[in-house]
Amino acid sequence: MEGRHGAPTRDVTHAPDASPQPRAQTPPPTVGPALLEGFEEGVVVCDRAGVVRAANPAARALLPGLRVGEVVDVARCDVLARAVREGVPEGFEAVVEHPAGERHLRGRRGPGLGDGPPPPEPADGDTTWYLRDVTGEHARTDTLLAAQERAAFLAEAGRALHGVLHLDRTARRVVALAVPRLGASATLVVRHDDAVTWAAAELGGGRPRLDRVATADLARVPALAAALAGEGAASPWLAEELATLTGLETLTGSVRACPVPVTGVVEAVVVLADPRSTDAEGVEEDLLTSYVARAGTALAAAALHEEQAHLGAVLQESLAAPRLPVTPGVTWGAAYRPARETMRVGGDFYEVVGGTDEKRSAFLLGDVCGKGIEAAVLSGRVRQSWHALRLLEDRPGRLLPLLNTALLDAVATRDESPRFATMVLGDARPTGDGSVELRLATGGHPPPLIVRASGEVEAVAMSGMLVGGIREARFGEAEVLLGPGDTCLLYSDGVVEARGPGDFFGEERLAAVLPRCAGAPAAVLCEQLEQTVVSWLDGHDHDDVAMLAIQAPPVSR
CATH class of the missing domain: 3.30.450.20 (PAS domain)
Incomplete structure (x- = not known):
């Protein structure tokens, strides 16, 4: 059979039930x-x-x-x-x-x-x-927060311990900062200069306690002595010994002894009760190590500062202006103001040795070049030399050349650069009628001023060369008689060279102020003059200021 266009066709026979049937399927999930x-x-x-x-x-x-x-x-x-x-x-x-x-x-x-x-x-x-x-995120966040917390704690500890420079206060702060961040209680034991100090703090314990024990007492607490010396692990008896020593009730659990690195300046150990546990990464261990290192630095700085402060105090005490003697027939007055208000000494100095009925009273006022502790040391050398040479020569005119030679020899022996000084020295002797005889010698210093009881002011006509400058130096001499109520004023150049608002105080102002002080006791005269100079300074920097007044007491009526 042919189709419409001559193409062959194929006969297809379908079975009665050959119609297509749907296949069973599982419904697809909604969300793919x-x-x-x-x-x-x-x-x-x-x-x-x-x-x-x-x-x-x-x-x-x-x-x-x-x-x-x-x-x-x-x-x-x-x-x-x-x-x-x-x-x-x-x-x-x-x-x-x-x-x-x-x-x-x-x-x-x-x-x-x-x-x-x-x-x-x-x-x-x-x-x-x-x-x-998000476990990893939490872990990283927790690690970051812990690191920030540790850094904040160490920064706070550094700020709190920095610049304290006092051993007891530093010890208190070390234990106060450690509680409660590092342990339930903290005890710091410090051995310095053969003295043992302990400071302790505990949770809810208020202000840290501090006490001292004798060094020999450490023999009764061997575990503590071993911890202080950094000898091995903490002894099981350490908690009991510390509890007995300090009375801390929290020293009943585990304790951790942490020697403090202080580079030989002091020996110290921090003992923590119930210390914070160390995690797997040793974070708390690192924190403890960092903290005690900061504590050690602060303790060492405080100990060194106390040593230097003590040394400075002893030195200043030996160089400070002496007490004025009580001398029959002679009244003394003095005033002293160093250029550096934080120091008690400077380059200006005075010295008075009271006499007896048979022996004259000796006095000295001077000024060495320079300021501060170096000038104070040189002034102490001058004063010591003066005391020694007075045993050989008591006449001022002969004593001053000997002092000049002593200063030059000292400079040559120590291979130092020349250090000059100016000074007035002398002695005083009551005459028995209310007057006082003065013998004076000067080298490069402003001449003394005589303030008469009547208010007249006159300068003693004398001058001389610098002391300690050359061996052939020449010095001036004079003798003065003070009547009852008269005063001889010795002063350093810090008085007349005090610079106020645009000008020096000067000799003219000094001469104008003194008549108002006529007849006043020697001590009052020096005090009033010092207040006048300080007012003139109006807070400006100044040189050392020293004054010494020798007075014949007024006749009582």
Whole structure:
């Protein structure tokens, strides 16, 4: 048979039941599980009844108790079950039990944050949850926060301990800062200059306590003595010994002895009761090591400062202006103000040795070049030489050349640069009729001023060369008689060279002030003159200022 166009045709016979039949198929899942397989986030789809309709492998790994086709089980997936039941729109974050250990789980409802393509929309009424394991993020955050906390603690400790420069206060701060960050209580034991000091603080204990024990008492606490010397691990008797020594009630648990590195300046140990445990990375151990290192630096600085302060105090005491004697027939007055207010000594100096009926009173006022402790040391050398040479020669005119030679020899012996001085020295002898005879000698110093009881002021006509300059130096001499109420004033150039508002105080102002002090006791005259000079300075820097007044007492009426 041929078709319309001549092409052959094929006869097809169909069986009566040969009509096409539909094949049975499983309904495809609503959310396309093939797309969810590549999600790094866990994806769980639940219907309105809480039945899990789909869950990708990431979700099943995070929640091993999850079962597709079953209601979310509270016993196996408590955190997700509560979220589904309560319908929290903002999501959740919780710690869940996992075969690998506790995990931090974060869940979000709605469109996810996955790295792959978004899943198809769920069916109406279904809820999609996106789960992420944030355990690593929490660990990194906790590590960062712990590091920041440690850094903040060490920074605070550094600020609190910096610049204290007092051993007792430093010890108190060391233990106060250690509680409660490092332990329930802290005890610091310090051995310095054959003295043992302990400071202790405990939780709720108020202000840290501080006390001292004799060095010999350490023999009765061998565990503490061993810890102080840094000898091995802490003895089991250390807590009991410290509790007996300090009376701390918290020294009943474990204790940790931490020797303080102080580079030989002092010996110290910090003992912590119930110390903070050390984690796997040794973080608390690093913190403790860093803290005691800072404590050691502060203790060493405080100990060195106290040693230097003590040395300076002893030195200043030996160089400070002496007390004025009480001499029958002669009244003394003095005033002294160093250029550096923080020091008691400077380059100006005076000295008075009271006499007797048979022996004259000797006095000296001078000024060495320079300021501060160096000038004070040189002034002390001058005073000591003067005391020694007075035993050989008591006449001022002959004593001053001997002093000049002594200073030159001292400079040559010590290979020092020349250090000059100016001075007035002399002696005083009451005559018996109320007058006082003065013998004076001067080298390079402003001439003394005589303030008569009547108010007249006159300068003693004498001059001389610098002391300690050359061996052939020439010096001036004079004799003065003070009547009752008359005063001889010796002063350093710091008085007339005091610079006030644009000008020096000067000799003219000095001569104008003194008549108002006529007849006043010698001490009052010096005090009033010092106040006048200080007022003129008006807070400006100044040189050392020294004054010495020798007075014949007024006749009592």
